[in-house]
Amino acid sequence: MTEILALPAFDDNYIWLLRARGFVAVVDPGDAAPVLAHLEKSGDRLCAMLTTHHHGDHVGGLAEILACFPVPVFGPGIENIPGVTHALAGGERIGLPEIGVEFEVIAVPGHTRGHLAYYGPSIGGDGVIFCGDTLFGAGCGRLFEGTPAQMQNSLAKLAALPPPTRVYCAHEYTQSNLRFARAVEPGSIDVQRRSEHVELERAAGRPTIPTSIRVELASNPFLRWDAAAVRAAAATRLGHAPADAVETFSAIREWKNRF
Numbered sequence: 630m631t632e633i634l635a636l637p638a639f640d641d642n643y644i645w646l647l648r649a650r651g652f653v654a655v656v657d658p659g660d661a662a663p664v665l666a667h668l669e670k671s672g673d674r675l676c677a678m679l680t681t682h683h684h685g686d687h688v689g690g691l692a693e694i695l696a697c698f699p700v701p702v703f704g705p706g707i708e709n710i711p712g713v714t715h716a717l718a719g720g721e722r723i724g725l726p727e728i729g730v731e732f733e734v735i736a737v738p739g740h741t742r743g744h745l746a747y748y749g750p751s752i753g754g755d756g757v758i759f760c761g762d763t764l765f766g767a768g769c770g771r772l773f774e775g776t777p778a779q780m781q782n783s784l785a786k787l788a789a790l791p792p793p794t795r796v797y798c799a800h801e802y803t804q805s806n807l808r809f810a811r812a813v814e815p816g817s818i819d820v821q822r823r824s825e826h827v828e829l830e831r832a833a834g835r836p837t838i839p840t841s842i843r844v845e846l847a848s849n850p851f852l853r854w855d856a857a858a859v860r861a862a863a864a865t866r867l868g869h870a871p872a873d874a875v876e877t878f879s880a881i882r883e884w885k886n887r888f
């Protein structure tokens with residue numbers, strides 16, 4: 630059985646740890662300290678590191694960890710991340726034999742141009758996706774390097790995963806994202822219920838991640854370009870009816886940038 634643990638880092642990042650058979654792999658080690666502390670305390674042995682994109686809060690710990698544990702590092706080839714030993718472009722299958730898991734690598738450009746997501750269909754029964762800063766709880770990443778069309782296409786790939794798939798994103802942004810989701814769909818019972826639930830979880834100091842594709846499809850305005858209420862909200866921002874999913878997504882993303 631593969632365990633997945635969160636190591637909180639910085640203000641609102643999660644470094645994810647996959648753990649089985651006395652080994653761990655880490656996803657997006659932005660900071661070395663919590664990873665090294667876990668290894669020391671647990672006696673777990675590090676076997677690999679996975680990175681989704683080049684931003685410092687996702688790769689900043691690589692060098693210091695590699696100095697102690699020279700393990701394979703997977704990451705997007707076009708982003709030139711120092712320490713990456715296995716450059717990926719999306720479409721590959723990678724295995725972590727020590728832990729006994731396999732991932733399908735999915736290219737999800739938009740937040741950055743080489744952003745990757747790691748999909749483990751047989752992990753934890755329902756399957757898991759590590760999606761970095763592409764899909765968040767009730768939100769999505771900013772478009773730093775990509776176009777709205779790229780990001781909408783990337784999000785559509787994630788939206789097409791089986792609904793029970795557990796979504797492990799890299800930030801705890803769900804509560805503030807839901808404030809925006811309520812503005813987009815003020816009449817949505819799903820958004821309302823999720824907001825109430827997330828308020829309670831955060832008040833109790835609990836993470837809202839993982840979420841699931843099912844929950845995101847119901848309440849994340851950045852996956853709901855086909856919903857009448859979201860199209861209507863986009864139309865209000867644009868001053869005309871959106872032509873397609875990309876224009877709807879783009880209008881909602883622009884709105885969120887100013888929200």
Ligand code: ZN
Nearest residue numbers: 682684740762
């Ligand atoms: Zn980022």
Ligand code: FE
Nearest residue numbers: 684686762799
């Ligand atoms: Fe980030």
